[in-house]
Amino acid sequence: MSERRVVDARGSFCPGPLMELISWIKLAQVGDELELLSTDKGSVSDVPEWVKKVGHDFLGSREESGVWHITVKKTK
């Protein structure tokens, strides 16, 4: 059964939000959704770029009180 995991990378300069997402996506199962929380505006472009390149699904992003919520589905 697919799961949804929140990856809280707020305030992460190193390893940073994208690297955190990559770490957790490796532990996820195909079909799982990951919601990345980031305070780095760069994540809004970094994450979809990487997701597209690797072939996972980018499900969308929204900003709430200075925190970007970026959702991705592991597809392979």
Next chain:
Amino acid sequence: MKILIIGGGMGGTILANNLARRLAPELKSGKAKITMLTASDKHMYQPGLLYLAFGRVTPDELYKDQATLLEPGITLVVDPVEEFLLDANRVKTKGGKTFDYDVLAISTGSRPVPELIPGLAENSETFYTEETAVKMFRTLHSFQGGRVVIAVGVPHKCPMAPLEITFMLHDYFKDRGILDKVQLHYTYPIGRVHSLENVAKWAAPEFERLGITYETLFNLKEVDGKAKVVKSEEGTETPYDLLISIPAHRGMEVIEKNKLGAGGWIPTNRHQLNMEGRENVFVLGDTTNIPISKAGSTAHFEAEALGENIAAMVKLGSPVRHYDGKVFCFIEAGKDRATYAMFDYLNPPDPKPPTKAVHWFKMAYNKLYWSSARGLL
């Protein structure tokens, strides 16, 4: 109050010593007791492995007896934990003993897992254990030239290691007089050469100045040892004659087996350092799932905050401060120049140009580490 510390690495050792000093009267009166359970009677200075790979230190220089590092009053038991019975405030060891606690601190660290990438362990050199660092030294020593590729898994211990190994390889080959026969090619998982933006802004021009080529958005997928090609999740591949890897890491197996956290990383409150949902269980060092560097300095600063808080729980009844996410990492920029990055949850680093002075301070710290572990520095 019975305080039980699991793990005798940097985090556990500094925490134990910090607490023993703060709680000296309570230890003497019997009001507090500190016990450390660890897997080895030896303590390794892990950052020294980077230098071992170049033959700049020997293995024996990296170890001290764990017992010699601990303050009197701390009970050391060399017997690793196998079962965490958190609801009963108890752990069971491999040797079959049980230990009860009022406060538990888990600092079991992390381990490289190159075996998760097909072909990586058999076809690359790395330096995260004594055995692999010595093997890497021997390979480098006999290397006569070719394309050297640096490949990086995530997450990994010591976020500066990919850059440091690359700059140190450059100077190593230069000193051996074979730099003109070597092409260094650096790869990195995200869209710049380091996760810290300001460090990347410094490192990319350095690579260009030194003739080191680089490729970003390159996540290790597999290594074809026959064809001598490393392939990425992003669909690219690059040939190598010598592959140097920074393997991905996982938390320790005992954490996963006890279902304390996926990947061996325990869900941890980033400010109070308690395990999520447990007020008397604390986590520090690589073992946490906090999104900051898996590095000795992280464990060090967390141990200091936790030492103050656990001592305050004994003396005042509650913790007194937050951990602010402080990390300090040296960055070797070659064989004799270095800089550093210092940052916390709110403030990014602002690395300065490398100097010989910082390099020599790092060399001094490699010796001073033992004072640091004893909680004196």
